[in-house]
Amino acid sequence: MAESAEFLMPFYQNQSCDPFTAKEKPCELGNYAQYSIAVSSVEDVQAGIEFARENNIRLTIKNTGHDLLGKSTGKGSLSLWTHHLDSIEFIDKYKGSSCYKGPAVRLGAGVLTSNAVKEASQRGYRVVTGTCPDVGVAGGYTPGGGHGVFTSLYGMAADNVLEWEVVTAEGKHLVATPTKNADLYWALSGGGAGTFAVVVSMTTRLHPDGAMVGASLGFDAELAGSTEKFWEALATFQSALGPVVDAGAVASYAITPYAVSAYGIAIPDTNASEIEKIFAPVTSAMAEIGIDLNITTTMHSHYIDFFNMYFAKAVSTTPAAQVTGGRLLPRSILETPSGSKDIAQAFQKAVDGGFAIVCDAVNADQPRPHSNSVFPSWRSSLLHCIIVKTWDFSMPWDDYDSIPEESDRSRHARG
Numbered sequence: 001m002a003e004s005a006e007f008l009m010p011f012y013q014n015q016s017c018d019p020f021t022a023k024e025k026p027c028e029l030g031n032y033a034q035y036s037i038a039v040s041s042v043e044d045v046q047a048g049i050e051f052a053r054e055n056n057i058r059l060t061i062k063n064t065g066h067d068l069l070g071k072s073t074g075k076g077s078l079s080l081w082t083h084h085l086d087s088i089e090f091i092d093k094y095k096g097s098s099c100y101k102g103p104a105v106r107l108g109a110g111v112l113t114s115n116a117v118k119e120a121s122q123r124g125y126r127v128v129t130g131t132c133p134d135v136g137v138a139g140g141y142t143p144g145g146g147h148g149v150f151t152s153l154y155g156m157a158a159d160n161v162l163e164w165e166v167v168t169a170e171g172k173h174l175v176a177t178p179t180k181n182a183d184l185y186w187a188l189s190g191g192g193a194g195t196f197a198v199v200v201s202m203t204t205r206l207h208p209d210g211a212m213v214g215a216s217l218g219f220d221a222e223l224a225g226s227t228e229k230f231w232e233a234l235a236t237f238q239s240a241l242g243p244v245v246d247a248g249a250v251a252s253y254a255i256t257p258y259a260v261s262a263y264g265i266a267i268p269d270t271n272a273s274e275i276e277k278i279f280a281p282v283t284s285a286m287a288e289i290g291i292d293l294n295i296t297t298t299m300h301s302h303y304i305d306f307f308n309m310y311f312a313k314a315v316s317t318t319p320a321a322q323v324t325g326g327r328l329l330p331r332s333i334l335e336t337p338s339g340s341k342d343i344a345q346a347f348q349k350a351v352d353g354g355f356a357i358v359c360d361a362v363n364a365d366q367p368r369p370h371s372n373s374v375f376p377s378w379r380s381s382l383l384h385c386i387i388v389k390t391w392d393f394s395m396p397w398d399d400y401d402s403i404p405e406e407s408d409r410s411r412h413a414r415g
């Protein structure tokens, strides 16, 4: 969001200056930062940190405001707004302290996914980002690990980082690499954003662009024969996704009552004739329970064409105001019949409780040149799923406390 203090998640907005509340309710800053500095240089960041330290002021960092846990704001804080640190510099042959010697790109902390993808594509490369065009690549996404379309090929975004340029809490301007300030490099590469230092820029590997196949498929209770059979079909579907992600694909799908829509399956570096083979484990498992899956495919010579078709416009149709929780689901459990059934049953409860579930099937256990702090469970998980509900601004605030998944966070946000 190109506003200095604005952030996405209504839970953490805590009804501050909310047009949906009663007229008599005063318009106050609430959880919003008190002041923001639109930083555009290392010196600006250093000055902000020094001012906060000297005056004992809470310091927060905001880039785009997409943080799902509201961590890009803080009541009464001085905020460093990194949106304008938006430089992009291409390096033909990286020669830093990593063992990697190929093409790389230095992304300022404020660079958005859409710009990174576009600029890399114009030079014949892919860069590892997420799917939302408006998320900040180096700000929160990569320090949080970062999954996306290429996870099953290049690993997590953090696995690709060569250098972090940062300002520390003491105001020091440092570069952290696998061999220089190595502890900071390790911590920043997946250990969570906003904790270890202010990121000014990140240098990350580039990968040669190439063909992409996009695929979509779906099934619902009608096709399955009944609601009960639908959940059984979901268990079968999810338990068969392992070989698909092992072929380099990432499958994004949504579960709503009572339909599965795999709207954006990305299969890099392949062609349409391979698709049948890649999906054979899924289609044959589903055929065994009487469901013929119809897979629609699109061919793209460049990644950006796939991205524009499947994800760039998704933002305008996805409600921004949500309640969201998430889980990583181990492959070892999904690939046992009882485990996959248990997981489908848990999903059924969430869906019956009014949530939608959005999953990405991935294989994040890819070769990585350097050790990092990505949550280790990513490597053994087959699914990353978020449990989502569109925020209802007219619902009485206290009713949100009765939503089991969210009740702890509610107390935290309001505490």
Ligand SMILES: Cc1cc2nc3c(=O)[nH]c(=O)nc-3n(C[C@H](O)[C@H](O)[C@H](O)COP(=O)(O)OP(=O)(O)OC[C@H]3O[C@@H](n4cnc5c(N)ncnc54)[C@H](O)[C@@H]3O)c2cc1C
Pocket: 008, 060, 061, 062, 063, 064, 065, 066, 067, 068, 071, 072, 073, 082, 109, 129, 130, 131, 132, 134, 135, 136, 137, 138, 139, 140, 141, 142, 144, 145, 146, 147, 148, 193, 194, 195, 197, 198, 199, 200
């Ligand atoms: C619609 C949507 C789609 C998403 N899709 C994906 C996806 O496909 N894959 C995925 O892995 N994640 C995805 N995410 C999660 C997203 O990666 C995280 O919310 C991420 O933290 C956002 O980073 P940001 O910089 O854009 O946002 P912000 O909210 O501005 O920042 C997020 C966190 O990073 C800190 N931070 C920001 N900039 C800096 C900096 N320069 N230095 C230090 N700390 C900083 C903030 O303090 C905050 O804690 C999605 C989120 C949303 C809302």
